[in-house]
Every structure is written in C-alpha cells, then in structure tokens.
Amino acid sequence: MIPVALKQRRRLPRDLIAWALGRRRLFKVQGESMAPQLRPGDLVLVDLRTAARPGSIAVSRHPVKPGTTVIKRVLSRGEHTVWLGSDDPLVGTDSRHFGSVPDRLVYGPVRQIWRRHSPPNA
Amino acid sequence: MLNQIFDKLSDKATEAEAHCDGPCGIYDPASARVAGEAVRSMTKKLLALTPPDSSDAEAMVRYHNTMSRYIAIKEEQAEITKRELLILWTDYFKPPHLAKYPDLHTIFWEAAKLCSSCKVEVSAQHADELMATIEKIHGIFWETKGREVTWTLAGG
Numbered sequence: 001m002i003p004v005a006l007k008q009r010r011r012l013p014r015d016l017i018a019w020a021l022g023r024r025r026l027f028k029v030q031g032e033s034m035a036p037q038l039r040p041g042d043l044v045l046v047d048l049r050t051a052a053r054p055g056s057i058a059v060s061r062h063p064v065k066p067g068t069t070v071i072k073r074v075l076s077r078g079e080h081t082v083w084l085g086s087d088d089p090l091v092g093t094d095s096r097h098f099g100s101v102p103d104r105l106v107y108g109p110v111r112q113i114w115r116r117h118s119p120p121n122a
Numbered sequence: 123m124l125n126q127i128f129d130k131l132s133d134k135a136t137e138a139e140a141h142c143d144g145p146c147g148i149y150d151p152a153s154a155r156v157a158g159e160a161v162r163s164m165t166k167k168l169l170a171l172t173p174p175d176s177s178d179a180e181a182m183v184r185y186h187n188t189m190s191r192y193i194a195i196k197e198e199q200a201e202i203t204k205r206e207l208l209i210l211w212t213d214y215f216k217p218p219h220l221a222k223y224p225d226l227h228t229i230f231w232e233a234a235k236l237c238s239s240c241k242v243e244v245s246a247q248h249a250d251e252l253m254a255t256i257e258k259i260h261g262i263f264w265e266t267k268g269r270e271v272t273w274t275l276a277g278g
Contacts, residue, residue: 028135071138096153116128
C-alpha cells in the first residue's frame, strides 16, 4: 500500500483522524478514465466536509443514474454546480454527457490515493 | 502486511466508477455552446464595468477583484470551449463528413482561433463571432445525425 504523492503523505495523520471522526469516506476506483493518476483497484479517501475545487479529483453521485458513483476531475465550478471531466476523455463518460453536477450530489475532493503494492512475482 | 490492510479496506470501500458507463461515442456541441456563452457573458460584463473614483480605496479593491474574477472565468471558459470543440473535431467528425462539408476544417480552425482571441482580448465582436461559429457547428453536427435540434441559449 503506497501513497502515490508526497503531498498526501504530509496530510495522512490529519486525514486518518478525520476519517475516524466520520469526515472522510473510502471509495474504490473502477475503470481507466482517470489513468494514469488513478488505476482500477486504487483506494481513495474523500473529504466529505470540503467543496471540491477546480483541478481536484472528486467523487460524486451520478446525476442521471441513481445508485451509481463516479470519480472524475473537477474542471470548473458554477454557482452551485461543478463540471466533471475524465482525464482520458476518450474512455470516460462525464459532464460532456450528463451535464453539470449539482454540489449536493458531490461527496467531495479526494485527499488520499492508495495503491496496492504488488510483489514482483505476483 | 500493508497489502493485507489494503485488501480488507478494499472489500469495504464503495465503488466509484471512472469508466464509460454509457454508450461511448456520445457527443453534443452543447458543452462547447455553454462554455462559449460563459465567455461571451464575461466579455460583456467586463466591458460594462465602470472604474470607481480612484480616491476610494475600498471601491478600487472591489473593482479590481470583480474584474480579475471576470477575466479568470473568461480565460478558463475559453479554454474549455476550445477543448470541447477539438473533441468534436478530432473524435466525432470522420472523413465522410468532410466530403459532405468541405469547409469543416476551416470552420473548426476559425472557431479554435476565436477561442484564443476571446481568451486574450475583451472583444464583444469576437465573442459574438465565436457563438455564431459554434452555432454553425451545431447545425452541421445535428445534420450529420439526421436530427433537427433547435439552437437554444442557456443565457437567453
């Protein structure tokens, strides 16, 4: 289990405490549309108390398909909405297809990305 | 050991999808249109700003703050407009379309150039031209789909 960025390592104690207090939520990445930063199977810890800013990766409820959760990059912000995009626009479905997403559907920005450390012969 | 913790956490985590959950190949010039409208709106607001009396420091700060925000949004939305147009141009349109619309490349090239002008300048004329070009692309796009879709503006 290795954090992929140094910046998030400094935040780790704070995020773990916040997680214990119910202010963070854990999600698992499926799919390739956020590659190379996120790979299928990666775990992400999401900040439930902060609004996602443009540039950050956020987890949101799908605005059209109830019960589906999506992980995308926030490209811009409206008054009460965000515009979500895929890092690989050829692979993903995002705001180009489902439009802008109301703030209330967004869980929040990703604070920690954890990837499984696979042994070389696995 | 870390891998074991990882696997335990992984079992409990909610799945968040980063893949194509709808039929891929869904395109719509509306996303370029919305961003283009924002560019035009910010351009108009910038042109309508009147500087306050320079001796009023507080009003000056407010004025510069508002202007900076308008500029930032205009630049950002111009970039988005260009990117959305390029997606249509490079991913949606195929050689057979070009045969039917020989000036397709020119239209997109002009549209992309207008995005740049609107980003750099504060020109109502170029913002209007950008919207007119996006409307042209909207017309061609829906014609290739054999559908009639009315050009409607979010900003009215």
